[in-house]
Amino acid sequence: MRRLLLAGLLLCATTAATPALGSPEADTVNRFFTEALEHSPAYDHLRELTTRYPGRLAGTAALDGAIEWAQRVLGATGVDRVYTQDVMAPHWDRGAPESVQLLLPSGRVPLAAAALGNTGSTPPEGVTGEVLMVHSLAEVERLGPAGAAGKIIFYNRPMPPRFAYTFDAYGAAGDQRNQGPVVAARHGAVAALVRSLTLAHDDVPHTGNSAHPVDGPPFPAAALSTVAADRLAEALAADPHIRVSVTLHGRILPDAPTRNVIGEIRGSEFPNQVIVVGGHLDSWDITPGAHDDGAGVVQAVEVLRLFHALGLKPRHTLRCVMFTNEENGLAGATRYASIARQAGERHILAVESDSGGFTPMGFNLGSTQGNAHERAQRWRPLFEPWGIWRFSKGTGGADVNQLLLLGVPVAGLAPDSQRYFDYHHTAIDTIDKVNPRELNLGAAAIAALVWLVDTDGL
């Protein structure tokens, strides 16, 4: 009987902690969503950012312009304070447009390609050689210099389509882009080509970061579109000795000055305790970066506007952080965490949106205790009417993960992932790929989570 009683008490405790539909909590959550759907300027902000400042890589004038723009937008949002943090960031430069050509007896066939971040240059006239097509790093390691030396290594393992969550497919193929060029270099290859990390079959190449060799210069490497990769594989099937010409101009320049941009509303009760909402302001050089991560940046601004529009004063200081240099260095996030640690600031939550501006489905939550996602479950009934239902264990995202390492609970918005890698790190990650309602639902979801943590604790 004692056990039954205890179970009953636990049930009551859980019930009491779960805000009911129709409660004041539900009413406020609903107001975040309706206000965002009816009045959000986030899509207009995103249009400005992506059309005026495409290619916002650290070290570019585009990122400098975006940093100025971001301060103006935050200032106009009615926050208490706008400021920046100086950051020195890695500076990679693509140089002149890359060229990859398939040398057929009938002539040269250009293959759609994009140099990978952190990679190096070929001689100006390019390198020409036979191609070793592989499907894993292990295959190159096994073949060794005997198989790889003097060759162009072509990693052609597709992202597997079988996963529900496309980030799992990205993880399953990403080692080719991240480590493939370094492994190719180590075994004496002259260049590396990597099948683009996407589930789409089209002629759009996807850039992205690649590891720097531990010793030695950056290695020339480029991504091929999936259509180009299939074209090359077909040519190799017909003639294993077919040759390819690769001309790349990538170089690593001295670190460049850049800035994190921060806007904050001072907490009414706990001004020295901070909730961060963030995204990253930089993007790869070839993309307007609408989903990655213009969406996250304008959603973070919208979170602050929503508090203002609803007349809600946060108890803790609410800070919108636009991180710099997420794509090729994480220098902005590292710097933010370092300053926070040195200042002894207490952060009670850091939320990030860096998985696209698609329909929100839930959050990935992480904490050093490991159960933040379980504690957030009690709010699920408030979110379900808005289609948001999944509170999973995760690390939040690359930028706030720097705060998780300091013990700060983190959350990453988890939108529908199906289309994300169709556009990721490409020239077609444009404003028209973002739906305003989906973007605004995401902003409202973050605002509601922040408000619940601010009032009720995580």
Added chain:
Amino acid sequence: MRRLLLAGLLLCATTAATPALGSPEADTVNRFFTEALEHSPAYDHLRELTTRYPGRLAGTAALDGAIEWAQRVLGATGVDRVYTQDVMAPHWDRGAPESVQLLLPSGRVPLAAAALGNTGSTPPEGVTGEVLMVHSLAEVERLGPAGAAGKIIFYNRPMPPRFAYTFDAYGAAGDQRNQGPVVAARHGAVAALVRSLTLAHDDVPHTGNSAHPVDGPPFPAAALSTVAADRLAEALAADPHIRVSVTLHGRILPDAPTRNVIGEIRGSEFPNQVIVVGGHLDSWDITPGAHDDGAGVVQAVEVLRLFHALGLKPRHTLRCVMFTNEENGLAGATRYASIARQAGERHILAVESDSGGFTPMGFNLGSTQGNAHERAQRWRPLFEPWGIWRFSKGTGGADVNQLLLLGVPVAGLAPDSQRYFDYHHTAIDTIDKVNPRELNLGAAAIAALVWLVDTDGL
């Protein structure tokens, strides 16, 4: 104590009926999804349908061609039987392109417009008149002929953006398109214009069905794009006497012969008991109909292919039904239900996909007992890994609703609704608006639901 015991037993019963993750049931459900993600031809089918046979309205050669195409596709899918059902359907014809012009002192400004289905024609030279802008049917009723006679009535109430589920917003504004022209006619107006039913702000007009006057000829009426509607509203604000010219050529022709297309796999145990999976093959005349409802049609075909590919023999007869004339008459669905009733066929489930080919979120289930959605909840753990979590009470959809009226339990696939009305009934409802993975996840979701009902009962 007796009550406690009973509660305990009920709890056990519920637990036993819920298939666990890792169970054979979960394994089969997962195989539907992975097979669809890896090998589905549905997107290729959709490309063929939408590019070869756009504008598949009843009475058109495009629909006739699509009916032949559908039989070929079903035949190649490895079903036991392909056949058609003759249907006589309403036949509306748009005639020559419509024209709506704003007559400014500086000249004529064309407004993007599309005649509404079932509506009539103006004199060949058009009608020109002053505009009465209203925001509800009640406003016209209140003003009466004194306010409306001789005027062009302009219904300009937007779809409200505040709803999470866009079909609710559609419902909240749809009376203007459905009944607005008839009400305008009754009060002596010369034509009606209706703000397009969409949450997008662009220059794309959205057609759709409008009621036929009970007595009298069809009335000339057209939808304006939301940009055109705003333009007209602005012009009226500047000059309430501004005139508009409307030229429409719609006419209702004698009923046209058309066909439902059916493919079936014979049930291994209960061949006389039927599970329907369906979509509608027709579309509005101005659209390729990719989401509405090419997606539903190719998903229904994919459901049959999935059973075949997985080597699963359904116990009940599994029937893919491509309904004709959903858009302007429901003659195909009515005919199907009538034949089924006369033949005394027992249907145990009818599933429809007619809410777009977007990421599936759940199902709307309906039954005469009213609790089909509650009984389906036990399968939720099997669907959640695939992002499908909501089993709501609903009517399935317009086509299967004809079977619900006969007592058949129905289910409608409920995909993410955010983008649906951006394309609905427009020239931009094209193949590129559909993502292959989202389409295939929807097909797999339907197949899994059908398999669970086939093996376990609803």
